[in-house]
Amino acid sequence: MNIGAASEKSGLPAKTIRYYEDIGLLRPDRAGNGYRDYSMSDVHRLRFLQRSRSLGFSVEECRQLLSLYGDTRRESADVKAIAETKLVEIDRKLSELTELRDTLRHLVHNCHGDNRPDCPIIDGLSGRAHVTQ
Amino acid sequence: MNIGAASEKSGLPAKTIRYYEDIGLLRPDRAGNGYRDYSMSDVHRLRFLQRSRSLGFSVEECRQLLSLYGDTRRESADVKAIAETKLVEIDRKLSELTELRDTLRHLVHNCHGDNRPDCPIIDGLSGRAHVTQ
DNA sequence: TATAAAGGTTCCAGTAACTGGAAGTTCAAG
DNA sequence: CTTGAACTTCCAGTTACTGGAACCTTTATA
Incomplete structure (x- = not known):
């Protein structure tokens, strides 16, 4: 093609x-x-x-x-070693993505979505209070 | 600091x-x-x-x-819209990462990991037979 | 107190991974 | 047979860093 x-x-x-x-x-x-x-x-x-x-x-x-x-x-031992290394990295990415998603979800569910600019989650996560990990 | x-x-x-x-x-x-x-x-x-x-x-x-x-x-409606758009993208990334992990896991578990170069999974996934999605 | 190493600063050039555009060729439709 | 879309190569520009020079500040050691 x-x-x-x-x-x-x-x-x-x-x-x-x-x-x-x-x-x-x-x-x-x-x-x-x-x-x-x-x-x-x-x-x-x-x-x-x-x-x-x-x-x-x-x-x-x-x-x-x-x-x-x-x-x-x-050689397959080689393949296995590389794959295992990448697996660790992928698992880390997966948990980071999950955490990011949960944070955003929280944001979405707690924002009223109308015109009031006082979204409570934004305040909470603006950096002064919350530290990830 | x-x-x-x-x-x-x-x-x-x-x-x-x-x-x-x-x-x-x-x-x-x-x-x-x-x-x-x-x-x-x-x-x-x-x-x-x-x-x-x-x-x-x-x-x-x-x-x-x-x-x-x-x-x-x-405005919080704005925040909510952006967050929701990103959520869709994150969910897509999550499922792609999961699929990639499963493929690699399969590779790891089915490779004997010794010196024999005939890892059966490599043959199966080399592209001729397998098509993802 | 001198001094060397470690870590900070700016600035400029180079690299990785594309991305856009020019100039030309080939194909498919009318 | 021509017009337009899709293909070709080539070269220049962009994004997101990254390395290195030249210099300054702090800190550890003689």
């Missing part, structure tokens, strides 16, 4: 997809006319990149995560 | 903290010697920035999130 379709399916702009190719994150085929030709496997890779980037992993971390899926030559 | 202590407490490099001041995300006091002097409120702001940045929110989104806490002049 062309880059437009790959873009739509992966949620990444075409520009970004070309950039990812430049830095060696994928290597789509080329059709006879010079157009890039993306396989489902490429799209899967791109979706994965879209997700993990949006979740705060660096491109290099994404490259490492991708290597867990793609590099069959890598 | 000095920038070094603020850096340690927030988990952000001093360089980044100065940069955040440059772009108007906080305004620490100055001591008589010209050194920046951070309050607990500043540190709280910085920790918040550290977290939300590492979770994939842009600096502008962080600025918006911070405004939920800091800007008491903002």
Whole structure:
């Protein structure tokens, strides 16, 4: 498929997809006319990149995560070690996100949402009183 | 407290903290010697920035999130609307992170972790067969 | 008290990860 | 056969830092 379709399916702009190719994150085929030709496997890779980037992993971390899926030559002890390290990081991100969500929820549920500017939660969390962790 | 202590407490490099001041995300006091002097409120702001940045929110989104806490002049209906929009996004991030974690867990639990390079999960997820969503 | 190291300051240049735009090619519709 | 959308490469600009120089202040040690 062309880059437009790959873009739509992966949620990444075409520009970004070309950039990812430049830095060696994928290597789509080329059709006879010079157009890039993306396989489902490429799209899967791109979706994965879209997700993990949006979740705060660096491109290099994404490259490492991708290597867990793609590099069959890598020894499995190695794969396991990398995956376990990333798991710890993901669990931390999960609990931080959960905490952020709970705070915002609290904000939403306690704000009356009318025009009165005295939202009680804003006062409570403005920094003087509340310290997270 | 000095920038070094603020850096340690927030988990952000001093360089980044100065940069955040440059772009108007906080305004620490100055001591008589010209050194920046951070309050607990500043540190709280910085920790918040550290977290939300590492979770994939842009600096502008962080600025918006911070405004939920800091800007008491903002009308509460406005606060509520912004918070609700961010909540949707956070919930999406949460489910994506959970999915990523489950995939990696599966990888860890099914890899034998010895020197044999034939980790069965890698084959399964290499892209040809498996498509997420 | 001298002095060296550690930690602070500004400023400027470099990097990471895109992003926009120009200039040209190819394809699909009318 | 032409017009417009989608593709190509290339180069410049932006965001969010990050490293380094040159200098100042504080603190520990001789």
